[in-house]
Amino acid sequence: MALLEAQAVTKIFGGLVAVGGVDLTVEERAIVSLIGPNGAGKTTFFNCLTGLYRPEEGDILFDGVSLVGLRPDQIIALGMARTYQNIRLFGSMTAIENVLVGQHVRLRSTPLGAIFQSPATRREEQRAEQHARELLAFVGLTGKGDMVAKNLPYGDQRLLEVARALGSRPKLLLLDEPAAGMNPRETDAMMALIHRLRDELGITILLIEHDMKVVMSISDRVSVLDYGKKIAEGRPDEVRNDPRVVEAYLGAGVLAGHNA
Numbered sequence: 001m002a003l004l005e006a007q008a009v010t011k012i013f014g015g016l017v018a019v020g021g022v023d024l025t026v027e028e029r030a031i032v033s034l035i036g037p038n039g040a041g042k043t044t045f046f047n048c049l050t051g052l053y054r055p056e057e058g059d060i061l062f063d064g065v066s067l068v069g070l071r072p073d074q075i076i077a078l079g080m081a082r083t084y085q086n087i088r089l090f091g092s093m094t095a096i097e098n099v100l101v102g103q104h105v106r107l108r109s110t111p112l113g114a115i116f117q118s119p120a121t122r123r124e125e126q127r128a129e130q131h132a133r134e135l136l137a138f139v140g141l142t143g144k145g146d147m148v149a150k151n152l153p154y155g156d157q158r159l160l161e162v163a164r165a166l167g168s169r170p171k172l173l174l175l176d177e178p179a180a181g182m183n184p185r186e187t188d189a190m191m192a193l194i195h196r197l198r199d200e201l202g203i204t205i206l207l208i209e210h211d212m213k214v215v216m217s218i219s220d221r222v223s224v225l226d227y228g229k230k231i232a233e234g235r236p237d238e239v240r241n242d243p244r245v246v247e248a249y250l251g252a253g254v255l256a257g258h259n260a
Contacts, residue, residue, distance in 0.1 A: 002061075003028045003172055003204050004049070004080075009058035011044055018044040020228040021058070026172070031198055031205040033215045035239075036225035037248055042208045043085060045225070046174055050082050051075045063171065077105050079171035083161040083178060085208070091150035095141060095160050098149055099132035102167025135163045139193060155186035162193065166201075173197060175207035179214050187211065191218050216240060224248065 004026040011019040019041045026032045034042050047053040049060055051072040060067040067075055081102075090098050136145050139159040144152065149160060158178060165173055178194070179187045191214055197203045209215050215222060215236065222239040224232040226248040232239050239245055 001028050002026065003063060004206065005061040006045075006049065007059045007061070009045065009048055009055045009060060011041075011048055011053055011055050017228050019048065019055070019225075022225065022228075022230050024223055024230070026204060026206050027220075029198055029202060029204055030220045031194065031207070031218055033219040033222045034206065034208050034225065035210070035212075035215055035222060039227075040225040040248075041228040042225055043176060044228075046082065046176055046208065049075075049174065050080065073105065076168050076170075079169070080174065081165040081168045081170035081172075082174035083158075083165055083176055085176040085180065087157050087161060089149040089157055089160060089164070091148070093149055094146050095136060095149055095152065095163075096129065096132045096145035098160055098164045099135055099145075099167045100128055102164035103128050103132065105168050132163075132167065135166050136160075138166070138196075139163045140189065155182055155189075158182065158186075158190065159193070162197075166197075166203075170203060172204045172206065175205065175209075177208055177210060179209060179211045187214065190214075194218055 002025045004024070006022060006024040008021045008023060009019055010017065010021055022045060024034070034045065036042055044053065048055045049067065051067065051070050051074070054069060062075070062078060062080055065078060090101065093101075133145055136142065139162050141156060141159055141163065144156065149157065152160060162175070162178070175194070179190050182190060194205055194207070195218060198205055219236050221234065222236050223230055224239060224245050231244045231248060232242045234242070
């Protein structure tokens with residue numbers, strides 16, 4: 001079944017069509033990559049999906065519910081979470097505090113309960129902290145919960161962003177260039193983690209990525225944007241050999257396994 005259906009999504013900035021009539025379907029438990037040259041409209045499309053931008057035209061259905069006009073927090077509550085191309089952690093907070101922030105949408109304590117520390121609130125806080133530590137362990141950050149986020153190595157900060165997103169218990173996780181800036185060892189670990197997110201937690205994945213090794217290795221399907229339009233879609237091997245995609249990337253060498 002389709003978990004996400006984007007139908008003719010269009011976003012315009014001052015007369016410039018950043019995303020033009022894009023259709024995209026993401027099946028449940030799939031790993032789908034969205035690729036394209038810089039400026040192709042990939043992150044703008046993500047921002048439309050997550051409520052940061054409202055598209056001028058089209059519709060976005062998530063689990064059968066239209067997302068157009070909903071706030072980002074409402075979309076998160078429905079089960080869609082994301083990471084960012086540029087890391088956006090709370091740098092002066094600890095790793096575990098960052099993950100607890102990610103859980104906020106799922107917590108039920110009231111302001112009064114928090115002020116007076118009712119038994120129900122204390123129990124929920126204890127469960128939330130335990131779950132946060134479990135999520136840190138899942139992404140490979142065991143024992144680093146008390147470290148300040150900005151002091152973590154770059155690769156660990158990327159993993160912490162994933163853990164924070166997992167705190168909201170998403171059905172669909174949007175990853176915006178999760179391997180950006182990583183060395184080969186860190187990239188391999190991120191690919192393994194993405195597979196585990198799907199295989200062990202049942203989370204559907206939609207990612208933007210420039211590293212073609214990542215895209216071709218982990219994707220069930222690949223969609224390609226160029227100048228805001230979708231120019232190709234299919235299995236990784238189909239997309240790699242599509243003349244329109246080769247032309248958009250200015251040569252087949254990029255799609256043979258080098259970074260775009």
